[in-house]
Amino acid sequence: MNKNDFKARAKALVARMTTEEKISQMIYDAPAIKRLGISAYNWWNEGLHGVARSGVATVFPQAIGMAASFNPELMRRVGEVISDEARAKYNEYKKFGNTEIYQGLTYWSPNINIFRDPRWGRGQETFGEDPYLTGVMATEYVKGMQGEGKYRKVDATLKHYAVHSGPEAERHRYNAEVSEFDLYDTYLRAFKYCIEHADPSAVMGAYNRVGGEPCCASETLLRKILFGEFGFDGYVVSDCGAIRDIWKYHKYVDNPADAAALAVKNGCHLNCGKTYEALNMAVELGKLDMKYIDDAAERLMAARFRLGMFDNDCEYDNIPYDVVACDKHAEINLEMARQSIVLLKNDGILPLRPGTNVAIIGPNADSLKVLLGNYNGTPDKYYTFLRGIQETCRGRVIYAKGSPLYGEGYNVHHDEPLREALIAARRSDVVIMCCGITSELEGEQGDLKLNGHMGDRKDIELPELQKQLYRAVLAVGKPVVFVNASGSCVSLVEQNRDCSAVLQCFYPGAMGGRALADILFGRVSPSGRLPVTFYRSVDDLPPLDDYSMKNRTYRYYEGRPLYPFGHGLTYSDIEEKWVSDDTAIITNNGPYHTRYSVLRYVTKPAKTLVGLKNIFIRAGESKTLEF
Known part of the structure; x- marks a missing residue:
């Protein structure tokens, strides 16, 4: 067998497992299977803006701040730093014989939900309100995290799929009703873009329902759109407790076995939670064909093979612990922090x-x-x-x-x-x-x-x-x-x-x-x-639980914002001259060298960002940019 054929190796390994062992590997704190040489592994790790909840690390600006840089190239360097530190920590943690929560290589970030309403508490975790900016920044983050070697450096996970942005108090039972246009034009665009451009390892399903279907068990969102239309080929993990929500709070099915079976059948392979323990009963009762269990276990084991967990020649095994919070990483952090600050008035x-x-x-x-x-x-x-x-x-x-x-x-x-x-x-x-x-x-x-x-x-x-x-x-x-x-x-x-x-x-x-x-x-x-967008008052906005995009974000807002999306001043005098739809001449007429983001929009059917370039331009310099 070709050692680099990770899917084939996973299929062969899963074929040697019992049903109970296969199911055990579909729960986030997977136990060891010593007879097969499989160590215990906890899939839960966080790395939104630096390795999180795992001790000392380089702490970058929050994701919303990194989005404010409008600098995809720098975002990729940030992803590389985070994954360097993740690998360095993992290389030490695994010497204990297993890895516990927040000590592994499967990272549940980035958060690419659309920040459609400023009241949503988790909007800080996102790349903002624009689907294109979100997709571009997330793509570079994912590329930096996962690397380009034979093995994956770490796994990146796009979350929360989909149509998820509050209210937080209702997230375990809420049903988001959206038009098909808003679904594809706003809520799914960044997911589609990242899948097409970055090959992310994983997607995390959201807590809520969309159109009545729980996201982690949605035939429409998972089978039809994610795997069908978008061609996603990785694995899907539930948000933590989301499979329990299907029966307990959404009341979509009557019991844990039915919830687990429905989720696995529609393509949720890994459970952050314990409801998948009921899969043994679901299989015994004939509620779930074993082919779905096999597929899930094979995808998960292929991910571990691809991360080099079963081999001794992974190119990332030699990343030393000395890189954690090192001076080089601090300099990149400082540069991102500088570029994240927005001058609104001067x-x-x-x-x-x-x-x-x-x-x-x-x-x-x-x-x-x-x-x-x-x-x-x-x-x-x-x-x-x-x-x-x-x-x-x-x-x-x-x-x-x-x-x-x-x-x-x-x-x-x-x-x-x-x-x-x-x-x-x-x-x-x-x-x-x-x-x-x-x-x-x-x-x-x-x-x-x-x-x-x-x-x-x-x-x-x-x-x-x-x-x-x-x-x-x-x-x-x-x-x-x-x-x-x-x-x-x-x-x-x-x-x-x-x-x-x-x-x-x-x-x-x-x-x-x-x-x-x-x-x-x-x-x-x-x-x-x-x-x-910086609004003047919430009186200008629809209710938080209204998922229609009407009168939301710069693309559809009907009022006059205090500061619009994309606003930001420099100390210099930058002139943009668009000589065609896709060509701009940028001239620095002021006394300061500066970075500057050039944003290209189209105006139909609504004003929409479709291109961006981040440049450094010296005082007196002109640059011609082609989009």
Whole structure:
């Protein structure tokens, strides 16, 4: 048998298994089968913006921030770094004889759902609201993660398939009703693009139903579209607990055996959960033909063969642990953090002179949490906004927290920080306000203890205490540079009206403080663009549970946004001259070298991004780009 024919090797190995052994390998924490030389393996690993939940790792900006770079080439380098560190960790973990949760090679990322509504708590995990941008960035991430060798470096998993973007509180029982046009034009486009361009190893099914069918057991989504129309040839894993949901919450079938049988029959091969233990009963009762069990087990074992788990010549086995959080990776992280920051407004105050006396005010100024987002690793060193500015500014730096991140008022047993903030503002030349939210206030159902909306937000406003802080500091009369940190749109109507400059930081990772300081003080020109629309109020939007794309995202929004999708300023003066539909001349008429993303749109049937190129252009330089 050809050693490199992973499918044939898997078929031969599965043929030697009993029915019970085959089924055992279809559950995410698969046990060892010692007689066949198969070690125990846990399939669950996270790597959204760095190896997560597995100790120290390079922590990149949250996915929404990396999307703001509009730089697919850099996204690929990020994928390469994450997979280097994943392999390095796996090479050490496997010396224990098996790998436990978050210690393997099968990564359940990227999240390529469309961020259609800013209230959705998990939108921070996505590449934004545009299907093309999402597809392009995810494709490069997948290529960087999986590598191009004989073996797969790691497996990447596209999630959550499909039509999944809140409400978090209802995700285990919700039915998303969408038109066929919206289904293909918006919700499935990025999945199709990635499958065609990146050959991802896996797809994760979502919790919800679409058109009445549970996603992880949907004949329409899986058999007809994913495997049929899209030609996907990998394996499908359920989201965690999603097979249980089919009978327990969706009430689509009556019991676990029927749920498991339906899911496997329609092409969900791996269960994150325990419901597939009922497959033994399903087979005994004749509810499921063994050919579906065989197919699932063969796909899963082929994936493990392709990852080199049964061989001793895998080219990635020698990646040393020294690469984890190394200096080279920190430099790539810093570059991505710089490119993730979006300059929304600038009246000319930026860049600041190095000797400027600044007050750094706000609950996010010295926060580690605001750097990390969710599904994150642990940085071995990190730069808060305060630290980055302190190490860069040559003038006086005065820090005051000013207010808590959230809450209704102040605790008498703690300091009352508002007056300290006002003192700091009065003693400065410029105030840098670091406000916004963190993943404490937006995220996944079950992760947030402080959010009564189960991860989603009820509105897009700043917390009330921060509004009070902002207005009090503004009244001091000093110029204000407002830095908003969030994983989603926050209403910045007042800040856009009142402040000298406004910047958006999307949970910028461990190097976020250095990146922000580099931009504030002119070491680097900002180049990020918004991957989502910044609305003025949720009053401008349909209900969160309405999955129609009418009046959503830049493609279909009927109102006037505060900042549109793709908005982002530089310190230079960039001229775009389109000489034809697919040719643009880009000229830098300003004094700063800068990166710049050129976006190509078509306007029918709706304005839609269809091309992008990210370039570095020097002052006085012109470049001609062909799309």
